[in-house]
């Protein structure tokens with residue numbers, strides 16, 4: 254039997270049980286203790302820009318998923334979406350910190366005070382035109398079908414990329430990728446299960462799932478086109494060419510859609526990766542005004 | 557056609573069952589789902605645990621309102637993990653009610669229709685980011701005072717859920733206090749935000765322990781059944797005694813001119829709680845009651861098609877598997 258006073262003391266004064274606590278909440282610098290030197294022959298600016306591409310995708314999708322919290326179907330889904338959003342936020346923090354550690358801070362560093370860590374200078378003090386995310390992650394979700402179809406596509410793509418990045422010559426990127434692969438396997442599995450249930454559920458859920466697929470497919474036009482940064486870093490052994498994962502990703506998506514009795518729309522023709530160089534629609538600007546507002550109103554504060 | 561068999565033996569003598577139940581309680585052993593229990597015990601427990609579960613779920617909203625705007629990525633991660641923990645707490649607790657024959661969907665309907673209550677504290681708005689810290693410190697702190705004794709609840713599934721929940725609540729309290737410490741070391745504006753939040757949340761926190769003992773008619777029965785371990789006033793006093801030194805260390809003033817140390821009694825004496833406000837808020841007149849319930853209702857109704865799809869899918873595939 255638990256003795257109450259002892260239990261109370263041990264709860265209030267517990268300090269040794271951080272183990273179950275989610276990654277990234279217990280310390281300030283997410284790269285603390287990691288060797289952040291850049292391998293020879295790798296361009297620092299390219300590496301920083303690449304980390305921002307990967308980091309911004311994770312940050313923006315995490316924010317979109319977080320919009321579901323307190324609004325999700327079923328409590329199990331609150332927990333699952335919370336997990337996925339936390340995983341992506343953790344990946345974003347590491348990648349933004351990596352970008353900061355190689356000097357990729359742009360205008361944000363001069364806007365944020367010195368006590369603001371790099372990850373926050375980059376997340377909170379860049380404008381939309383400095384964000385390098387792809388359009389797939391930016392649009393708001395109309396309904397839960399949209400959220401799950403988008404998560405399926407985004408996690409399938411990201412899993413394929415990160416699986417290859419485990420062999421990156423940048424040891425920090427390789428370590429982030431190794432950690433991310435397990436997480437993304439779960440994200441993709443979770444989304445795929447829902448796409449099956451919605452696609453092969455009721456008439457209404459099928460209609461909504463197909464509508465989500467039709468809305469999301471065109472947003473993948475930029476996904477598989479390499480930027481100049483990526484092409485140079487592929488040559489240096491650091492990055493993955495997104496066009497090299499196209500077949501794998503399309504195959505996974507086609508299989509899930511078929512099992513969910515959904516129809517894959519025609520593949521959109523490849524488009525210039527404009528999102529990766531800072532061209533975005535109004536949805537991202539709106540998302541950032543919510544994300545950044547408080548931090549920007551108190552630029553001299555630490556939290 | 558086989559002969560119908562009774563699915564349970566004829567009811568043994570209820571008096572013997574009642575005696576066994578009372579002996580179990582007296583020996584501080586636990587009642588488990590399959591044990592016989594008086595109907596009043598079952599009903600009171602379902603109400604108590606459901607109210608607790610509802611509070612966990614509605615309690616996600618006040619702080620959840622800051623999730624998208626948290627001022628650093630580290631704070632966003634901490635807050636997201638906390639709000640997610642609360643969803644988990646709600647899940648364990650609804651599961652505990654299901655061991656007593658209740659149904660989660662039915663309890664959720666009762667919450668939305670106003671037929672079951674949740675903690676009045678969650679009907680106040682969160683006006684600044686300091687509220688996130690103050691909720692962790694005071695609201696999770698008060699919840700810990702209320703809940704640690706329930707780790708000894710006579711009902712096994714509830715007691716076990718409480719042990720797990722209390723560990724996480726203590727994390728929340730420390731994280732909240734740590735945010736406040738950081739803000740108090742920050743700018744003048746941040747310190748003012750903390751004091752303002754403390755001014756707004758102090759009295760509602762004291763109300764979390766429920767009405768004074770004189771107005772709490774069910775306390776005696778609940779204590780006899782071992783599903784309540786201390787009176788409301790005892791727990792409130794324990795919370796005040798614990799919190800005053802923490803406020804001093806933090807450097808904030810608690811908004812009570814009558815707060816004074818009583819050396820003889822070894823307790824902090826405090827002023828009168830506004831029980832009229834408590835009654836107004838608990839009966840639905842608080843500043844955020846309608847918003848909280850509307851959000852919960854929307855989560856149920858706007859996503860009803862998702863739940864229906866999941867059931868339809870499960871039915872189809874059960875049929876297909878059976879046919880295969």
Ligand SMILES: [Fe+2]
Nearest residue numbers: 612642645725
């Ligand atoms: Fe909780």
Ligand SMILES: [Fe+2]
Nearest residue numbers: 696724725728
């Ligand atoms: Fe909590």
